[in-house]
Amino acid sequence: MTARARLLAVVATVLAGAIGVISSTQTWLTVTLDDGAEHALPVAGADAIPVLAPLSLAALALGGALSIVGLVLRYVFGALGIAIGAVLAVLTAQVAFARPLSAVAPAVTTATGLTGEKAVADLVLRVEPTPWPFVTLVAWVVLIGAGVFTIGTARRWRGSAKRYTTDAAAAPAASAGPAASRPHDAIDSWDDLSRGDDPTAR
Template sequence: MTARARLLAVAATVLAGALGVISSTQTWLTVILADGAEHALPVPGASAIPVLAPLSLAVLALGGALSIVGLVLRYVFGALTVIIAVVLGFLTAQVAFAPPIAAVTATVTTATGITGAEAVAALVLRIETTAWPYAALAGWVVLLAAGLFTLATGRRWRGSSRRYQKDAATAATGGSAASRPHDAIDSWDDLSRGDDPTAR
């Protein structure tokens, strides 16, 4: 059960992060310009929410690290996951349900050369929303659930195995005695224990 809980938390976190990264490259909004021809400009997620891509990458990193960290870091990573989910959920909901001019300003400025929020707002006839903000919002709900699940169950997750701990300790001390060449002293110790050193 504990291994399954860890796997579920890690998988949900990584899935939400991957969805965020993918959605950052997709069209979230379409801006229709009031220029007579009503030109349409696609606005990718990374432009609508500048922190979308970096925070999504951070979520991926948290998900990967969550599979190996100890108890204290599970709580730290769980809390960070919840915070990121809330931040991205709030920003995504704004874009999905009431797209602000700020979400399209960079795209309009790049396409037209017009700067300033008021000037851009005067040029925008309407803003249409695609399905991607809603898909991303669903991902942040999953991410929030994963963070809360981590905080609730992290104490019961199975820790590193004894073998892993032993191997880590061996690596930290530069290797075990068995990893160095078998010398004369080792042969003498073998004889003392009644072992035949020539049998090696």
């Protein structure tokens, strides 16, 4: 479990962010207008929640960064994931269950040219949600869980930077070992000449 902790946190965070980005372009609400013909007006997630796309992109970037950051930033990014997930979960739940007029007013104004809360309210006959806000709400729960998991397991993640530094330091030592263990012979002199060094000048 410890070895997979980083992978699980990264995948969960990236997945939640990706769902949010995709969802922002999908229809969240269908508004029926009381205009005689009862036209159905689709409202995209980005129109219902203006911060949906930018915060989803932030979560996506957060997941990618989690794969390379050190211990301190793991805690910071874990807390940011929880904060982003909590904010979006509250906003998404309001749209999914309460379906406030403010979520559809911009789309109605764009489609009809009417402005003002009363004018829009008089024109809206009913508002029905699609599955997308509920799917996205689950994604924010996953994002919050990933943030909590990141904070809880951050200290046990393998440090990639430390591993790379150790490997880089070990490589020269390994390559220098055989050369340092024997005297400088004729073959080494020819190698020096091929590199442009003059062994007789020493």
